[in-house]
Amino acid sequence: MLAQAVFKRIRSQFQASSFLNDVIMEHEKHGLATLQQQLIDLKLKSEKDEAYLHLMEWYEYPLRSIPRGFQPVKLVELIMPRSRFEQLPMGFTNLKTLKLLDLSDSRNLILTPDFTGFPNLEKLILQGCTRLEKVDPSVGALERLILLNLRDCKCLRSFPHEINLKSLEILILSGCSRLKNFPEIGQNMIYLSKLYLDGTAIEELPSSIEHLTNLALLNLRDCKSLLSFPRVLFGLASLKSLILSGCRCQPTKSGHPLGLSPILSPIDVRLNFVQLISFSVLYYLILPNTYLRILTCVALILWTHFSCVARQHESKPINLLLPRSFSGLSSVVSLDLSDCNLLDGAFPDDLSCLSSLQSLNLSRNGFICLPNSISQLSKLKFLCLDNCTKLKSLQNLPISTQLVMARECTSLENYSGQVVVWTSGEAGFTFINCLSLADDEECKVGEVFLLDSQVRPLWQRYMEEKIHQSQGLQSILPQTEIPKWFSHQKYGSSVLIRIPSDLYENSSWKGIVLCAIFVVHKDLISSISPSQDPYFHKFKLRLDMDGGLVDCPQVFNIPKDRFHAGSFGLWLYLSHERFRDNLDERNCISPSITTHSPDVEIKACGARLLYDTDMAEFVQNLSENNFRISEDLLHQGHENSWNVI
Structure with a gap:
């Protein structure tokens, strides 16, 4: 985009045939840095571009400032990941129309701006700004802020003493390992639905967290300073998912x-x-x-x-102290207590209070027997017991259980080293995987699970329920072409979907299913620059509705060690809940998937609107692709599970 704009601006000064030679001469005469500065100044000082500039997207902006006098007053989205800014330049500090500010992975950033200059800001993304130590208190003035993302700001120590952002829906402080105190919650924060505090040094949650009446997800994974189960959570009637994995604190010196x-x-x-x-x-x-x-x-x-x-x-770390009763958590659907050093007797005698619980993760704990009270979980469908090395039996399983993962349970009697499928009560079946992790990585469970024609319908039913319960899923499969089931297909990284006039009112509409074919070129891997992520291929999904962008870009990280060369299919399911309110009178949706990985090429993109009536057909189509490649997976070891996004 920049190169094209610069060329249009200065092409009249050169003959077409000699343009490249003139650029090379300028480079040799004054140096690349000088030429780069001149080109940036020339682009940003264009009055015409500045007056109508609504979107500025510039990855790895190389300078610490912008040209003096450049003020894009109508800017709506400022996206400049991995920039060299130490603080936001003055030209960007008074943007009344700005809705999205993304400075993620700007590792030189030390200070946040005075946010009073952004009264309409909706999304603030400072993820990976590893030198950022504090957030300016003026962030409390952002009354329209929906998303605040400070993930992996490892030096962040200071946060405003109180936050009362009435529009905030998602707050991400994951990986802020030096943050010890979580702020008080104001009474206006009734819309916050997702709170990520995993990997922080927080010792306790304030009692004012009870004001988060709409909180559905709370992630406290690896909060090593948490000594006991936060009792302040008992009053959160909307809480659906609670993650306490790894909360087993080290003893103090006074111990x-x-x-x-x-x-x-x-x-x-x-x-x-x-x-x-x-x-x-x-x-x-x-x-x-x-x-x-x-x-x-x-x-x-x-x-x-x-x-x-x-x-x-x-x-010997201290185990997480569980409450005597879970009486205030009847709304919780998913509970993760893995790696909490839980022993026999750690669980309450009465678990029936968890009347909505469907998923329970107890992996990497030290108990010998499952608690008797686990049989009271009448709606439990998924139970994870991986690496419970002292566990000896699987007694007292609820009759509703469909899937039990018990890999590396080396003391387990009767089932150790096996994959067992048996019928049980209202669940219809229980699938128990007790293989070692080495066998599971070789996809032996996939061989049993995907190739057994009797198990296939059970897997399809499991996938249907997973789609109904989530707002998004992703998966990667070795693949060279898009299945014909996708009604909209196009070569390249985007595809156009025409919207039926009654879509907004159609209660059976579930969302959108996407499939993008991408190729990882082995011969280009060595050409990756030092600034590129050495471990992950990064993909970005955007939704364009008749020229209006919806939500901030969704980023997917694909491990390079698993997908290092070949052709693959990126499968995505997006629930309508993510963008339904943006439909209005729109006539079309255009999803686009892009990547900045130089060794990755996106070949084609397919899409389809997903309705309840299509669900069985979609899952069947997906299962056919899984079964078709299952033998290849046994030898290649590619990941083929669906992950929530």
Whole structure:
């Protein structure tokens, strides 16, 4: 876009045949940095472009400032990931019409701007700004802010003492590992539905969190400083998904016996019994005074004892303390308590209060038996017990359970190393996977699960329920062409969907299904620049409705180690809940999928509006693609699971 604009601006100064030569001469004469600065100045100082500029999207902007006097007063979206800004330039500080500000991964950014200059801002994305230490208190003036994303701002220590953003729906503080205090919640924050605090140093949640009456998802994964289950959550009637994985805190120094915190030497001296006796005898012989001999030996023994006790305390994290009752969490559908060091007796005797619970993750815990009260979970469908190495039996499973994952449960009796499918009560079937992770990575479970014609209908029913329950899913399959089932297809990275006039009122409409074919070129992998992500292919999804962009771009990270070369299909399902309110009188939707990975080429894109009546056909079409490639997957090891987005 920039190159095209620059060319149009200055092409009259050069002959068409010599334009490239003139650019090369300028480069050789003044240097690339000077030429780059001149081109940027020439582009941004264009009065015509500035007056009508609504969208500015510039990845890896190379300068620390913008040309003086450049003020795009009508700017609606400012998207400049990985820029070199230390703070937002003055030309961008008073934008009354701005709705989206994205400075993600700008690792030089130290200060946030005064947000009073952005009264209409709806989305603020500062994800990955690793030097950012605090957020300006003026963020509280953003009354129209819907999304605030500060993920992986690892130096962030200071957040406004209180937030009362009445329009905020999503707050992301994931990975802000130095953030210890979560702000007080104002009474106006009734629309916040998703709160991500995973990986923070937060010790407790404020009692004012009860004002979040619409909160549906709370992620507290790996909050190592949380000592107990946050009881303030019991009053959240709308909470659907609660994630407490990895919340098992390290003991404080005061937790050592007698309140002592022994000082260990830098070389971590470790004495066994023989060494202790030898040192004691040696000190007894060389010291002249009997009283001094005895005192020294006693001190040596005590120092060794407390050193061993300290090491034992340091190696055994405290388990997350669960409440005696979950009586205030009847709305929770999904609960993740994995890796919380839960032992036998840690669970309440009464779990029937979790009357809506359908998914329970208890992986990487230390209990030997499932609690008897787990049978009270009358709606439980999915139970994950991976890496519960002490678990010996699967007794007391609720009759509603459909899928049990118990991989690497090495002490498990009867089922260890097997994949079992059996009928049970109202669920119709229970699928139990007790393979080792090594076998599962080789897709042996996929071989049983996908190639068994008796299991196939069960998998289709499971996928239908998963689509009904989520707002978005994604999957990657080895693939070279788009299935004919997709009614709208086009070569390239975008496709056009005509909208029926009654779509908005159609209650059976579920959303949109997309399939994009992309190729990873093996011969281009070595040409990746240092600024590119070495681990993931990054894809961006945008929805264009008759020229109006909907929502901020949805980014997908695809692991390079699994999809390093070949042709693949990116399958996406988007619920209408993500964009239904933006339809109005629109005539068409144009999804586009783009990537900045130089070794990836998007070949084609397909789409289809998904209705309830299409659900079975869609899942059947998906399963056919899974079954068709299942034998290849057994050898290639590609990921073929569907992930929530």
